Amino acid sequence: MITVGDIWRDIVKIRTGAPLIHNITNYVVMNTTANALLSIGASPVMAHAVDEVEEMTGLASALVLNIGTLSEPWIEAMFKAAGAARRKKIPVVLDPVGAGATGLRTETARRLVAEGCPSIIRGNGSEILALVEAKGETKGVDSRHAAEAALEAAREISRARGCAVSISGPVDVIVKGGDVIRVANGHPMMPRVTGLGCTATALTGAFAAVNPVPLRAAAHAMAVMGIAGEMAAEKASGPGSFQMRFLDALFVLDEDAIASRLRVESA
C-alpha cells in the first residue's frame, strides 16, 4: 500500500509547490520544525494571535496544532484556526504533546480531537492512550508505552472521529479505521533530540497538504522521518550533529535513498 513511488511523488509535490503550513506550536520546537519544513521543501508560518489565526489559516494548505507549551490564549487560537481550516477544507494535524501528564493537556487534547476535526493525530503511545483512557500516565513528553500498546486506542479514536492516528515509536504504527501500516525506519538517536516528534507532526502536515489520503500522508511522513534519521545517524557523533545532519538529509533525500531504506508493512 505504501510504495517508494508514492512517497517520492509527494516529496516532489512538496518541493515544487512549497505548500504553506500554518503551525500553532510550542516555543521549544518552533525554530526546528520550521527548518524541517523548509528542508523538505514546504513553506512554514508560525502565527498564534487570536486576531490573525483565521486569516493565516485561510492562506495555508494545512494546519498543524501542537499543544507542547500550552496556555489559554493559545488554546482559543487553536480552536479558531481549526474552524477556519474546516471551512477551507484543508487538513488539520494534531500533536497532543504531553497528553496524560496534566489535566490541562489531556482535556485540551481531547477537546481538540472532538471539536477540532483533525484529519491526522500524531503522538507517541502514552499520548494516544491518554486521549481515551480514564487516566493516562505520561512521563513528561517521553513515551513509556510502545506504539503497539496504543493500537487499540488509536483504532477507537479513528473509528469515532474518522481520522488517521499516527503513533511514533521504534516501529511507528499508523491506523485508519481497519487499516494499519507499520514503519520500521528510524534510529535510537532520534528521541535524544528535542522535538523530533513535533517535527514528525509538522512533516505530516506537509504531506497532508499534498496527499488527500490521511493514512498515506501520515505513513509517508513517518517513513521520511525515519529514513532521514538513518541518514543523519550515519554522519553524526552525538545529538548535536544528528540534529544538523537530519535537516541536511531532508534536503538531499532522493528516490534512491527511499528505495534502498524503506521498511514498511501494511496489514
Place this chain on the structure above:
Amino acid sequence: MITVGDIWRDIVKIRTGAPLIHNITNYVVMNTTANALLSIGASPVMAHAVDEVEEMTGLASALVLNIGTLSEPWIEAMFKAAGAARRKKIPVVLDPVGAGATGLRTETARRLVAEGCPSIIRGNGSEILALVEAKGETKGVDSRHAAEAALEAAREISRARGCAVSISGPVDVIVKGGDVIRVANGHPMMPRVTGLGCTATALTGAFAAVNPVPLRAAAHAMAVMGIAGEMAAEKASGPGSFQMRFLDALFVLDEDAIASRLRVESA
C-alpha cells in the same frame, strides 16, 4: 560609496564595543538571531515585558523590532520600547515580518512605520510593498516579489518617513531618499534556513549601533550577511550544516574575505 574599509571598520567597532542590541522579536528566531549577534561580536538581549522594555531599551545601543509572532501585549511593548529609543536617540530597526499576510501584521507594521520612527526598515519585497499598497499579497513570510519590484514603495516610505529601507532578495536593494545601493552577495541556500531574514534585521541593528548613517549601516549588514552566506555554503551539505557554518563565518569573517567577495553597486 560602500567600501571594504568602511564595512571592516564597523565590524571592528562591533567586536571591540560589543554594543547591546535590544530585540523584541519572534519566538522562532530568538535563539538564532541572538547567536548571530554574538557571532559578529554584539551583545544581544531579548526582553518583551511591558514592565521592563523601556528600561532595557535605555541600556541598549540599538532597538530591533520584529513582528514575526505578534500578539497584543508584544505590540504594546514595541511602541513603549520605540518611545524609549527615540528619547535616548538610538536607532530603531523594524522587520515587518509577514506584512500583507494578515490584517494584524499589515496594520501593526504600518503603525510602527508611522509612529515607531524606525531608522531602518528591513524586509523582503512583499513585506515592503504591503507597507504602502492597498492590498499586499504575502505568501506567509516568503517573498514573491523580487526586491526590485518594491523599489518604488521603498522610495516612497523613505521619503515620507526619512528612514532607510533595506529590501532583501537575490540582489538586496537598500534605499534612502534618492540613494540606492545594491548588494549582490548571498546564496540560494539562505531562504532554506528559517529566520535568516530576521538575522539580517538583527545584524542591521548591530551595524546601526556603530554607524550613524542608516543607509550605510543597512548596506554593510546586508553585505556581511551575503558574504557569510557564501562562506557557509562552501562548507555546507544542506540547510542544517549551512546554519551552523553561517554562525562560524560571522565569527571568523576578516577584511580579506570581505575584499575578495564584496559585490556592491551604488546608484
Place this chain on the structure above:
Amino acid sequence: MITVGDIWRDIVKIRTGAPLIHNITNYVVMNTTANALLSIGASPVMAHAVDEVEEMTGLASALVLNIGTLSEPWIEAMFKAAGAARRKKIPVVLDPVGAGATGLRTETARRLVAEGCPSIIRGNGSEILALVEAKGETKGVDSRHAAEAALEAAREISRARGCAVSISGPVDVIVKGGDVIRVANGHPMMPRVTGLGCTATALTGAFAAVNPVPLRAAAHAMAVMGIAGEMAAEKASGPGSFQMRFLDALFVLDEDAIASRLRVESA
C-alpha cells in the same frame, strides 16, 4: 571534595534514571537547554501555564526557574511551581538572568530567592551581585563582574537562605555557607553561544535531581559544562559548530574524559 568518581556516579544516575526536569525558562533557550538535558541523559519538560505547572512539577525530580524573558503570567507560574516543588521536596534551581538590568528582573529574582526556596542559585557575577546590592549594574545578560567579585554576595545569600550559589565565569565559584569550590574548566568560546549560562542552570537541575547535596550537584554540573566546552572547542571552528559539538560532548562524555580534564579546587 569534588572527585572524578562522584561526578561520574551522578552522570550514570542521570543516564540510567532519566530524571524529569521541569523547566520554566526563557524563550531564547528552551530548545537548546532541552537538548542539553537530553544529551546528558535527563528528560526535559517545558511547561509554564498557571493551570498546569503545579501538576507538572509534581511529576518532576527537579524544577528549574529561569527569568530570561519574563512577563507577569510566567512570574505567577514560577511561584506556583516553586510551591509545588517545596511540597514535593524536590530541588529548585534558580537562574536570575539579567538581574540588575531592569527593576522587573531584579525584584522578581529577589522575590524568588526569598520566597521560592531555591536549593541552588546559578548566575554570573553581575546577577549574583544584583541579588544583594542596592543597585546592580548588568549589561544585558553578560557578566561584567568576575565570579570572584560576587563571592561575598554569594556567601551572604547562602547564609541567609541556606542555598548553594553557583557563580559562572572563567573560573566558576560555587559557595555554600563557609564552603567554596572553584572549577577552572571551560573555554572562551562559551560566552559566544547564547544561553550556555542557562544550559549550566538546566544541567544543575539534572545533577540536583540525583545528588542531594546542593554544593556538590552545582559543582558537578559546572565541571561537566566546562569539560564538555573544552571537548567541543577542540572540534569547533566558530560558535555555530561549537554549539553542535557541545551537545555531542555531553552525550559521549565518559569517566576518562572527566579524569583527564577536571580542574577543581576546594577551600
